[in-house]
Amino acid sequence: KLKVATIGGGSSYTPELVEGFIKRYDEFPVSELWLVDIEAGKEKLEIVGNLAKRMVKKAGLRIDVHLTLDRREALKDADFVTTQFRVGLLEARAKDERIPLKYGVLGQETNGPGGLFKGLRTIPVILDICRDMEELCPNAWLINFTNPAGMVTEAVLRYSSIKKVVGLCNVPIGMEMGIAKLLGVEHSRIRIDFAGLNHMVYGLDVFVDGESVKEKVFSLLTDANNTSFVKNIPGYGWEPQFLKALNALPCPYHMYYYKTKTMVDKTLESAEKEGTRAEVVQRLEKDLFELYKDENLNIKPPQLEKRGGAYYSDAAVRLITSIYNDKGDIQPVNTMNAGAIASIPYDSAVEVSCIITKDGPRPLTMGDLPVAVRGLVQQIKSFERVAAEAAVTGDYATALLAMCINPLTPSDTVGKEILDDMLEAHKEHLPQF
Numbered sequence: 001k002l003k004v005a006t007i008g009g010g011s012s013y014t015p016e017l018v019e020g021f022i023k024r025y026d027e028f029p030v031s032e033l034w035l036v037d038i039e040a041g042k043e044k045l046e047i048v049g050n051l052a053k054r055m056v057k058k059a060g061l062r063i064d065v066h067l068t069l070d071r072r073e074a075l076k077d078a079d080f081v082t083t084q085f086r087v088g089l090l091e092a093r094a095k096d097e098r099i100p101l102k103y104g105v106l107g108q109e110t111n112g113p114g115g116l117f118k119g120l121r122t123i124p125v126i127l128d129i130c131r132d133m134e135e136l137c138p139n140a141w142l143i144n145f146t147n148p149a150g151m152v153t154e155a156v157l158r159y160s161s162i163k164k165v166v167g168l169c170n171v172p173i174g175m176e177m178g179i180a181k182l183l184g185v186e187h188s189r190i191r192i193d194f195a196g197l198n199h200m201v202y203g204l205d206v207f208v209d210g211e212s213v214k215e216k217v218f219s220l221l222t223d224a225n226n227t228s229f230v231k232n233i234p235g236y237g238w239e240p241q242f243l244k245a246l247n248a249l250p251c252p253y254h255m256y257y258y259k260t261k262t263m264v265d266k267t268l269e270s271a272e273k274e275g276t277r278a279e280v281v282q283r284l285e286k287d288l289f290e291l292y293k294d295e296n297l298n299i300k301p302p303q304l305e306k307r308g309g310a311y312y313s314d315a316a317v318r319l320i321t322s323i324y325n326d327k328g329d330i331q332p333v334n335t336m337n338a339g340a341i342a343s344i345p346y347d348s349a350v351e352v353s354c355i356i357t358k359d360g361p362r363p364l365t366m367g368d369l370p371v372a373v374r375g376l377v378q379q380i381k382s383f384e385r386v387a388a389e390a391a392v393t394g395d396y397a398t399a400l401l402a403m404c405i406n407p408l409t410p411s412d413t414v415g416k417e418i419l420d421d422m423l424e425a426h427k428e429h430l431p432q433f
């Protein structure tokens with residue numbers, strides 16, 4: 001028996017995950033897939049769960065797909081637990097994105113005030129899941145996809161007894177795929193030395209067949225069309241001399257830090273025109289679930305690629321498969337630093353290229369980050385730590401501190417206004433405050 005439990009199973013990304021399990025069934029013969037959701041997600045779970053069953057049937061595989069609202073039943077004796085839940089659903093995300101914009105501050109779900117509040121809502125739930133895991137499946141691996149993935153991994157490492165946790169993001173794999181395409185080579189020939197934090201990760205070098213092509217890639221990333229990599233962030237291109245001097249490959253989320261004004265203006269503009277990303281995604285999701293209802297559909301529909309989490313299944317299932325088979329290949333994941341990045345605390349979560357073994361990810365030594373990026377990475381790590389502490393304690397002053405030390409918050413006074421506004425708007429999902 002090989003059992004996987006997926007928390008937030010009603011997500012529209014589930015067909016993506018199921019496709020991943022089907023593709024890699026030879027290497028990872030999962031026999032039970034338990035999709036878990038809550039009362040509010042019951043209808044979605046039903047629809048997407050039935051599609052998952054049809055996909056498995058069409059592939060001719062014997063994977064029993066179970067749909068349940070009973071998390072404990074799903075976790076019992078699981079080998080792998082994957083999480084893809086969203087506390088407060090897209091409605092809460094829309095508030096994360098709208099409220100900061102009123103103050104001229106970036107409205108985004110994983111960066112700035114929005115990222116803080118998504119963390120405050122999510123961390124108590126993940127810690128609750130960890131307590132269930134301790135009791136029901138103490139040997140299972142927790143593969144966390146739930147955002148803010150870096151902060152969530154940090155919180156699990158710091159505040160739970162679950163050590164077998166890996167945080168996962170599709171940005172590094174998206175960058176690998178995107179750069180492979182720009183260079184016209186197969187994905188498998190590309191390797192990037194990733195180091196940093198989730199949504200704050202840099203490529204320190206890029207290799208094709210083991211030879212550095214960093215300079216060439218820098219020159220490609222000055223063109224706006226080449227810098228998007230994920231559907232939810234448009235690309236604006238990098239100043240050639242800036243990139244050369246930085247001497248590291250930024251990820252798409254770095255645009256919020258190195259092009260702050262442009263990104264706030266563009267986010268405001270599109271919020272007025274077509275709605276915030278959450279509102280766009282609400283419409284996308286509605287269309288997707290209409291498609292999923294079709295009894296004749298038994299594959300992952302291509303329309304799902306309009307979501308930012310493309311290649312999520314590839315990233316998640318290649319990771320699970322490598323752990324299960326002790327593959328020893330290199331993958332970028334969120335894990336305990338353990339000295340890999342010299343300028344980040346030993347026991348903090350980092351996003352870094354790792355060798356993936358049965359005993360988990362072994363981070364590759366990256367040494368010190370370039371001096372020009374070190375400070376920002378450390379600042380965001382401090383933000384994640386303070387935010388996680390606020391989520392656990394429910395302490396107002398700690399939450400205010402997290403809000404104000406975030407580089408996207410312009411002042412303590414504006415930070416406090418945003419904090420108070422958001423605490424009120426989200427109070428239903430913040431029982432700790």
Ligand code: NAD
Binds near residue numbers: 040149
């Ligand atoms: P979604 O709004 O569809 O939510 C997924 C499901 O979670 C819903 O069906 C909902 O009912 C359920 N849920 C909410 N609270 C729950 C709880 N306490 N227990 C169990 N289930 C619960 O979200 P989505 O757009 O599919 O995204 C899911 C998650 O994945 C989000 O946290 C999102 O930020 C994250 N995500 C991460 C990445 C990454 O790179 N790591 C990429 C894309 C999405």
Ligand code: G6P
Binds near residue numbers: 277306308
């Ligand atoms: C990717 C990120 C995720 C993010 C998602 C948003 O960029 O890696 O962490 O949450 O896309 O996608 P969406 O389609 O929900 O806006």
Ligand code: MN
Binds near residue numbers: 149199
């Ligand atoms: Mn991500």
